[in-house]
Amino acid sequence: MTQDPDAGLLDRLRSGDEQAFVALVGRYRDAMLRLAASYVPSRAVAEEVVQETWIGVLRGLDGFEGRSTVRTWVFRILVNRARTAGSRERRSVAVEDIGPVVDQSRFDGSGGWIAPPEHWIERTEDKLTAAKMADRIRTAIGDLPARQREVVTLRDIEGMSSNEVCGVLEISEANQRVLLHRGRSRLRQVIETEFGEA
Amino acid sequence: MALRLRLRRDLVCQQAVELVTDYLEDTLSRGDRRRFESHLAGCPHCTEYLAQMRVTITLTGSITPEDLTPVMRIEFIDLYRRFHATEAGTESATGPDAGPWPEPDPQDPDT
Numbered sequence: 001m002t003q004d005p006d007a008g009l010l011d012r013l014r015s016g017d018e019q020a021f022v023a024l025v026g027r028y029r030d031a032m033l034r035l036a037a038s039y040v041p042s043r044a045v046a047e048e049v050v051q052e053t054w055i056g057v058l059r060g061l062d063g064f065e066g067r068s069t070v071r072t073w074v075f076r077i078l079v080n081r082a083r084t085a086g087s088r089e090r091r092s093v094a095v096e097d098i099g100p101v102v103d104q105s106r107f108d109g110s111g112g113w114i115a116p117p118e119h120w121i122e123r124t125e126d127k128l129t130a131a132k133m134a135d136r137i138r139t140a141i142g143d144l145p146a147r148q149r150e151v152v153t154l155r156d157i158e159g160m161s162s163n164e165v166c167g168v169l170e171i172s173e174a175n176q177r178v179l180l181h182r183g184r185s186r187l188r189q190v191i192e193t194e195f196g197e198a
Numbered sequence: 199m200a201l202r203l204r205l206r207r208d209l210v211c212q213q214a215v216e217l218v219t220d221y222l223e224d225t226l227s228r229g230d231r232r233r234f235e236s237h238l239a240g241c242p243h244c245t246e247y248l249a250q251m252r253v254t255i256t257l258t259g260s261i262t263p264e265d266l267t268p269v270m271r272i273e274f275i276d277l278y279r280r281f282h283a284t285e286a287g288t289e290s291a292t293g294p295d296a297g298p299w300p301e302p303d304p305q306d307p308d309t
Contacts, residue, residue: 016282018275018278018279021274021275021278022266022271022274022275022278025266025274026263026265026266027263028263029263029266029270030263030264031263051277054274054277055277055281058278058281058282058285059281059285100212100215100216101215101216102212102215104212107210107211107212110210111210111211111212111213112210112211112212113211113243113244116243116246117243117246117247117250119246120250121246121249121250121253124253124257130257130260133257134257134258134260134261137254137257137258137261138261141258141261152258156255156258156259157258157259157261159259162223177219177220177223177225180219180223181216181218181219181220184219184251184254184255184258185215185218185219185251187254187258188247188250188251188254191250191254191257192250
């Protein structure tokens with residue numbers, strides 16, 4: 001396993017450094033909230049789940065043997081807690097979003113583009129526009145179907161490997177890929193709709 | 199699967215956009231990868247689509263967590279201190295100040 005980026009914070013936390021605790025919380029709180037929100041009915045409950053998770057982390061510090069990264073460990077505690085707190089049983093793949101990722105009306109009868117992708121990549125050269133797009137994506141991730149949101153958050157915001165994500169969410173590689181595909185495709189569409197120029 | 203059968207022939211755009219993630223994840227078979235790439239070579243629209251997916255991923259990756267507000271910092275420091283006040287030193291924290299901690303979860307995995 002490659003060096004855990006949180007190893008330093010973990011050491012400090014174990015020696016009783018509360019600032020290390022706050023730093024770790026700051027690093028993962030947003031993503032944890034986003035994830036918890038797909039299991040529980042309200043933001044308030046999600047906040048509780050996040051708090052409980054951190055208590056679980058503190059409690060488990062001595063027993064943590066570093067067989068996973070700190071991050072994976074934290075997120076697995078979170079998902080367990082969120083499942084307990086939430087009423088939804090989410091082990092099976094919900095059919096929450098099926099069908100093609102690009103609207104069928106954009107293709108002709110033989111499957112070629114009639115409404116090809118509008119252009120927007122050049123606009124990311126402007127730092128301000130790129131920041132606006134990232135901001136728009138942040139909102140759009142919140143609007144994704146729950147399972148897509150989880151996968152996109154962990155893979156593309158947190159930068160986890162597919163392996164790590166499958167471990168945290170207890171889903172298969174194939175499921176993970178489908179959810180990632182649908183989620184990313186939607187985000188691309190949001191950017192095209194708002195920033196694209198024909 | 200209909201898609202697989204049709205892949206033996208040339209890809210059309212509508213199929214190509216569905217394969218983008220498998221392509222980026224490098225999970226296409228060698229044959230499917232070749233068909234995907236040869237489609238791209240002749241299709242500027244799908245080439246742009248793929249590029250846009252890559253930039254979308256980069257933009258998503260540029261999202262950074264918002265800093266904790268001062269209030270949140272205080273709350274979490276408080277949580278930390280309460281945890282240590284109630285758990286440190288008391289093997290069985292069952293007193294009135296044991297705190298509203300949830301029971302340890304044996305399922306909390308470390309793997």
